[in-house]
Amino acid sequence: MQFEDLVKNKIFSVSEFNEFLNSVLRPLNVTVEGEIADLRISQNKFVWFTLKDEKQALSCFSLVYRIRQPIEEGMKVRISGYPKIYEKSGKFSFIVEKLEVSGEGSLKRAYEILKNKLDAEGLFAPQRKRTIPKFPRTLGLITSRGAAAYTDFLTHVEQRWGGLLIQFFPVAVQGENAISEIVSAFDYFNHSEKSPDTIILTRGGGSLEDLKEFNSEEIARAVFSSKSPVIVAVGHERDLSLAELAADARASTPTHAAQLAVPDRQQLHQDISSTMERGFFALQSSQQTLRHNLLRTTQTLSYQIESSLGDGRRVLSDYIDLVGLLRQRLELAKNRRKTQVEVLKSLSPQGTLRRGYSIVRKSGKIIKTSEDVEISDSLEIHPYQGTITAKVTKKTYD
Amino acid sequence: MTKTKKDDIESSLSELEKITEQLQDGELGLEKSLEFFEAGLDRAEKLKKRLSEIENKIETIKLKADKKLGLDD
Numbered sequence: 001m002q003f004e005d006l007v008k009n010k011i012f013s014v015s016e017f018n019e020f021l022n023s024v025l026r027p028l029n030v031t032v033e034g035e036i037a038d039l040r041i042s043q044n045k046f047v048w049f050t051l052k053d054e055k056q057a058l059s060c061f062s063l064v065y066r067i068r069q070p071i072e073e074g075m076k077v078r079i080s081g082y083p084k085i086y087e088k089s090g091k092f093s094f095i096v097e098k099l100e101v102s103g104e105g106s107l108k109r110a111y112e113i114l115k116n117k118l119d120a121e122g123l124f125a126p127q128r129k130r131t132i133p134k135f136p137r138t139l140g141l142i143t144s145r146g147a148a149a150y151t152d153f154l155t156h157v158e159q160r161w162g163g164l165l166i167q168f169f170p171v172a173v174q175g176e177n178a179i180s181e182i183v184s185a186f187d188y189f190n191h192s193e194k195s196p197d198t199i200i201l202t203r204g205g206g207s208l209e210d211l212k213e214f215n216s217e218e219i220a221r222a223v224f225s226s227k228s229p230v231i232v233a234v235g236h237e238r239d240l241s242l243a244e245l246a247a248d249a250r251a252s253t254p255t256h257a258a259q260l261a262v263p264d265r266q267q268l269h270q271d272i273s274s275t276m277e278r279g280f281f282a283l284q285s286s287q288q289t290l291r292h293n294l295l296r297t298t299q300t301l302s303y304q305i306e307s308s309l310g311d312g313r314r315v316l317s318d319y320i321d322l323v324g325l326l327r328q329r330l331e332l333a334k335n336r337r338k339t340q341v342e343v344l345k346s347l348s349p350q351g352t353l354r355r356g357y358s359i360v361r362k363s364g365k366i367i368k369t370s371e372d373v374e375i376s377d378s379l380e381i382h383p384y385q386g387t388i389t390a391k392v393t394k395k396t397y398d
Numbered sequence: 399m400t401k402t403k404k405d406d407i408e409s410s411l412s413e414l415e416k417i418t419e420q421l422q423d424g425e426l427g428l429e430k431s432l433e434f435f436e437a438g439l440d441r442a443e444k445l446k447k448r449l450s451e452i453e454n455k456i457e458t459i460k461l462k463a464d465k466k467l468g469l470d471d
Contacts, residue, residue, distance in 0.1 A: 135407040154456070163451035169459045188459060265449045272411075272449075275418050276442050282421035283435045290428050 018087045031080045032058065032094065033102060039073050051079060051094070062096035069101065069217060070113035076103040100212075107208045111215050115242060118217070123224045124245040130229040132249050132260055136197035138165045139261060140228060142185040145170045149202045149233070149254040156258030161265055167196055173203035178213040186222040195228045198261050201243060202254045205235030214241035223247050233257035353384040370395040407448050414441040 003024070012020060034051035041047050047062045049071075060079060071077065081097040101110040122128060139157070143150050145168075157164065169188060171181035182201065189195050201223065203214070213219060214234055220242040223230050232244040233251035244250040251257035345351050349359070359382040360367045367373060373392050381388040417438040421431060 135411075154454075158454060162453055163448065164454040166454055166456045167459055168456055184461065185459075188461065268411075269446065269449055272414065272442050272445050275414055276438060279414075279418040279421045279435055279438045282418065282424070283431050286421070286424050286426065286431050287428060289424065 014090075015087065018085050018090065021085050022087075025083045025085070028082050029080065030082070031078055033076070033078045034058065036071055036073050036075045036077055039071065047096075049073075051077070058094050059092065060094045060096050062099065066097060067099050069099070069110055070117065071099065071101070071110070072113065075101060075109060076106040078102045102209075104208055107212060107215075111208070111239065111242070114215065114217055114220075115245070118220055118242060118246070123220060128224075130248045132229050132231060133197045134263060136164065136262065138167060138194065138196040140185075140189045140196035140199040141166055141168045142171055142182060142199065142201045143168075143203060143254075144173045147173060147202075147204060149173075149204050149235070152254040153200065153202055153233075153258050156255045157262055160258060161262035164262065167192075174206070174210055174213060179216050179218050182213070182219050183222045186226050190225070190227045197228065199226055199228045199230045200233065200257050200261055201230060201247070202233040202251075202257050203235075204254075211241050214243040216242070219243045220246045231257050231260050350384070353382070356384075358383040358388075370397050407445060410441045410445050410448075414438055414445065417441070 007020075032051060034053050037050045037052050037057070039047075039049040041064065045064055047064055047067060049060050051058045051060050062079075062081075078100045079094065079096045079098070080100075081095045083092065084095050085092055101107050118124065141150075141153065143153070150168075154166070157166070167189075169185040171185050172178045173182070185201075186199070189199055205211075208215075211234065214232075223232060223243050224246040229248040230246075231249045231251055232241070232247035233254050233256060234241050234244060235253050240250065249260050251260050353359070361380045361382065362373055362377055365372075367379065373379065373395060375392050375395065377392045379390050379392060381390055417434050420426060421434055421438070426434060
């Protein structure tokens with residue numbers, strides 16, 4: 001070996017040897033699987049633990065931000081990183097750059113711990129859930145292009161609704177890049193000028209191992225912090241993923257997600273028709289009510305006219321009676337006056353003259369006896385008509 | 399009755415519902431009822447027109463900065 005040649009006969013100082021060892025060890029990027037023991041976290045920053053199998057142990061060091069998920073003793077994990085000798089203490093440690101929980105039991109445990117933590121923070125609180133818009137214009141779709149979920153979702157959206165703008169952000173839904181890509185998709189939509197009305201994050205179902213990205217804290221928080229309401233749909237049989245719990249709505253399948261995301265035009269068509277029908281019936285019935293009211297009003301009115309006409313008739317006949325009475329009285333008064341005039345007429349001297357009498361005057365003085373005149377006196381005789389002048393030729397006195 | 403472009407369908411639908419309710423109340427006169435019914439027809443026509451839109455547009459977002467968009471699954 002080259003190393004052997006290199007170190008043969010060479011005397012190292014301690015520092016030189018440690019540095020030499022580290023330069024040899026550093027390029028070794030390895031993954032080791034084992035169980036966590038003696039876990040210690042300091043200042044919420046530094047993490048120490050021992051990775052064990054049935055027989056042996058490996059001392060490990062990491063930083064909290066690299067672990068990215070809750071861990072506890074007894075958990076089975078895969079750590080990736082490199083071995084290192086600490087120059088000052090000479091202690092050997094495995095520097096963990098990446099940690100993944102492995103094995104169904106440990107994944108389940110990690111899921112539970114994270115779920116409790118996020119739940120306590122209120123990420124899953126029902127009162128924080130927003131309503132999914134009923135009639136969206138734009139949808140943000142986050143999924144993998146090749147996935148059945150992509151096709152299922154789009155096919156069902158197509159069947160149900162039109163006129164949409166679907167902004168498709170392709171991501172890996174599983175594997176190394178899934179978390180960062182999904183987080184950057186949410187980030188893109190949050191910062192895009194017009195965030196979509198609804199965002200759909202979907203993938204097909206899988207094992208807990210397959211779904212572990214959907215159970216990551218990063219994705220749960222990205223879903224929770226989305227500006228647009230989010231529907232998360234993961235086909236699965238068991239526990240809900242943390243992404244689904246943090247979503248505003250969750251769908252059991254991509255098809256179901258389409259049903260939640262957009263209305264069904266056929267259903268809506270029916271709804272509109274039945275609403276219009278109700279409106280039409282209401283109009284018809286108000287017409288009927290009106291017709292009925294009109295009829296009733298007409299009847300009432302004609303009855304009122306009839307009855308007030310009856311009143312008028314009574315007044316009229318009373319009037320007629322009164323006029324008759326007055327006429328009678330007038331007639332009577334006229335007759336009475338006529339008689340009186342006749343009587344008055346008969347009493348006047350003219351009346352007497354008319355009957356053949358005459359008045360005799362001497363120098364204007366009425367002669368009542370023969371003694372008032374002398375022979376040869378000139379007398380004026382006034383008959384009914386005209387005047388006669390006469391001379392007294394004889395007079396007697398009886 | 400104002401409408402915003404974004405949710406015109408939602409507001410048209412709720413207007414239609416409101417119009418129908420008022421018609422059903424029977425408080426309106428015949429003339430008003432006819433007027434309302436016509437307004438309802440107008441909304442329904444608009445809605446049906448919107449329902450006849452079939453096409454959806456799909457726009458794929460590509461991030462220039464992101465070089466590692468993989469195709470998993």
